[in-house]
Amino acid sequence: MTQQGIDDVAINNSGEWLALGASKFGQLLVWEWQSESYILKQQGHFDSMNDIVYSRDGNRIVTAADDGKIKLWDTQSGFCIVTFTEHSSGVTACEFAPRGNVLFTASLDGSVRAWDLIRYRNFRTFSAPTRLSFSSLAVDPSGEVVCAGSLGSFDIHIWSVQTGQLLDRLAGHEGPVSSLAFSPAGGLLVSGSWDRTVRMWNIFDRTQSHEALQLQADITAVAVRPDSKQLAVSTLDGQLTFWSIFEGSLSASLDGRRDATGGRKLSDWRTAMNVAGTKNSNCISYSMDGSCILTGGNSKYMCLYDVVSGSLLKKFTVSVNLSLEGTQEYLNSRTLTEAGPAGLLDSQAEASDLGDRIDRTLPGSGRGDFSSRRTRPAVRVTAVAFSPTGRAFCAASTEGLLVYSLDSTLQFDPFDLDMDVTPASTLEALAGRLYLQALIMGFRLNESSLLKRVFEAIPPVEVGRLVRQVPTVYIARLLGFVAQIINTSPRLESNLRWVEALLSTHGAFLKTNMPSMSHEVRMIQKAINTIQVDLARISNENTYILDYMLSQSAHNLEGSSVARLTNGSSGDSYS
Numbered sequence: 001m002t003q004q005g006i007d008d009v010a011i012n013n014s015g016e017w018l019a020l021g022a023s024k025f026g027q028l029l030v031w032e033w034q035s036e037s038y039i040l041k042q043q044g045h046f047d048s049m050n051d052i053v054y055s056r057d058g059n060r061i062v063t064a065a066d067d068g069k070i071k072l073w074d075t076q077s078g079f080c081i082v083t084f085t086e087h088s089s090g091v092t093a094c095e096f097a098p099r100g101n102v103l104f105t106a107s108l109d110g111s112v113r114a115w116d117l118i119r120y121r122n123f124r125t126f127s128a129p130t131r132l133s134f135s136s137l138a139v140d141p142s143g144e145v146v147c148a149g150s151l152g153s154f155d156i157h158i159w160s161v162q163t164g165q166l167l168d169r170l171a172g173h174e175g176p177v178s179s180l181a182f183s184p185a186g187g188l189l190v191s192g193s194w195d196r197t198v199r200m201w202n203i204f205d206r207t208q209s210h211e212a213l214q215l216q217a218d219i220t221a222v223a224v225r226p227d228s229k230q231l232a233v234s235t236l237d238g239q240l241t242f243w244s245i246f247e248g249s250l251s252a253s254l255d256g257r258r259d260a261t262g263g264r265k266l267s268d269w270r271t272a273m274n275v276a277g278t279k280n281s282n283c284i285s286y287s288m289d290g291s292c293i294l295t296g297g298n299s300k301y302m303c304l305y306d307v308v309s310g311s312l313l314k315k316f317t318v319s320v321n322l323s324l325e326g327t328q329e330y331l332n333s334r335t336l337t338e339a340g341p342a343g344l345l346d347s348q349a350e351a352s353d354l355g356d357r358i359d360r361t362l363p364g365s366g367r368g369d370f371s372s373r374r375t376r377p378a379v380r381v382t383a384v385a386f387s388p389t390g391r392a393f394c395a396a397s398t399e400g401l402l403v404y405s406l407d408s409t410l411q412f413d414p415f416d417l418d419m420d421v422t423p424a425s426t427l428e429a430l431a432g433r434l435y436l437q438a439l440i441m442g443f444r445l446n447e448s449s450l451l452k453r454v455f456e457a458i459p460p461v462e463v464g465r466l467v468r469q470v471p472t473v474y475i476a477r478l479l480g481f482v483a484q485i486i487n488t489s490p491r492l493e494s495n496l497r498w499v500e501a502l503l504s505t506h507g508a509f510l511k512t513n514m515p516s517m518s519h520e521v522r523m524i525q526k527a528i529n530t531i532q533v534d535l536a537r538i539s540n541e542n543t544y545i546l547d548y549m550l551s552q553s554a555h556n557l558e559g560s561s562v563a564r565l566t567n568g569s570s571g572d573s574y575s
Helices: 424-432 435-444 447-457 459-467 472-486 492-504 507-512 514-574
Strands: 008-011 017-024 027-032 036-043 049-054 062-067 071-072 082-086 091-096 101-106 111-116 123-127 134-140 145-150 157-159 165-168 177-182 188-193 199-202 210-214 219-224 228-235 239-244 250-255 281-286 292-297 301-306 313-319 383-387 392-397 400-405
Touching: 008 392, 036 082, 049 392, 062 091, 101 134, 101 281, 111 134, 111 145, 145 177, 177 219, 177 228, 188 219, 199 219, 199 228, 210 514, 219 492, 228 281, 292 392, 383 507, 392 459, 424 435, 435 447, 435 459, 435 472, 447 472, 459 492, 492 507, 492 514, 507 514
Parallel strands: 049 091, 049 383, 091 134, 134 177, 219 281, 281 383
Antiparallel strands: 008 017, 017 027, 027 036, 049 062, 062 071, 071 082, 091 101, 101 111, 111 123, 134 145, 145 157, 157 165, 177 188, 188 199, 199 210, 219 228, 228 239, 239 250, 281 292, 292 301, 301 313, 383 392, 392 400
């Protein structure tokens, strides 16, 4: 079942399904012991996430973590689709190519990898001449150049995506490069460093000129507005500054220290408002229209600001879990003793064994002591990202991947793990002519063979009525399934009836939610274009065959008439 210990077990009422949970690796398994098969198998990251990014259609989220894994998540179901494990160390940054299904990732193992999300494989690996640990990544809007920065070297490395060769190394920073970002207009690379400067590079110019912006503290994150006219910079002193890219001047600034201040830790002797470690933002992201900016850092709050006025629009609380450090605002007097907080007392100081009395804690460690049996991770937000649709944003935190959305249809509705939803009950509903119920149960079970059987058993006269009654949460799945089955099923007229009913009935809904439905609509368009090409080819072939048959028929008729005339003339001469 799993390589680690199982922490929790649950059995359903009929005793046929067994649910297992392993907290070490974040595994959730649902096992059917009769058929010895998995009903559900999911696993999250077992280490902290470092970066997240949305796909261009907003239907997928990619997470990169310290466990060396890259996971692709579906925003509709909340399930992990694929996991990449080729990196040998922690993955620090990830970025989608502007065009195509290509993902780039940077890792501490000294490599930058390019992934094909259609075939799910690593097709290109970029590396530096010397061993470096890359911590930041940026991809050119044309998709031809990828850049990476590291904390060990002060240079920015540039590779060609097509050839995989190292094109250049940009030197100028006097400290580690903490953040990189390309201008959406192309040609301009923005880099932030711990040397308290932000540099803007024209990498495609022959001179490769750059301009330096001096700030008062170390740079933690940079972001370029989607219209390529403004640059946002977050610094270690909690300041958020906005710069004009064309003029290179400061446009506005705001102090986010009070807004970003989170809770206190168990070892803090000050109140939450006076703790210095939580007053800065480590990640920032613009909204798609550039009117808002979202920040997150080493606190339990995420702050949403209005760019024009600089006012705080809303604060989002990441977690209220008291088992995490940084969630409490005030001291709890019930846990205080004469020697200090009870959680800080050494319970092994009086142990008889010398090995138990030695303090092996790592000084300066911010992620807990891995040598101790029990740790208290601190709440923090490592990355934030807005969806391309502008209707949602996500955040990578200690509590996991959090998705905030304005749409009520974006809900976690994967499988209904109930004994009423089984293949047998689905076939019973189909036999009882409960076509809508059978179709929805087929989607929940997500078995392709069963779903195809239900789909093909629905009479054509029931298609229009059934499509009108389908819940909106299943429209995307139904569109995608119809697009897939068109390419394999010979029932051309029936499939086209489904397409016509879906587009005519739910056209307004598709138009309103086009950013989230664009993938399925493109699949339908591609399938219809394929049918059109095939029908045109078959029609042309049939035209040629009919012309040949008609010409042969005319030739045979002409030959038979000539034979009759010949026979008639020979009979007359004989008489």
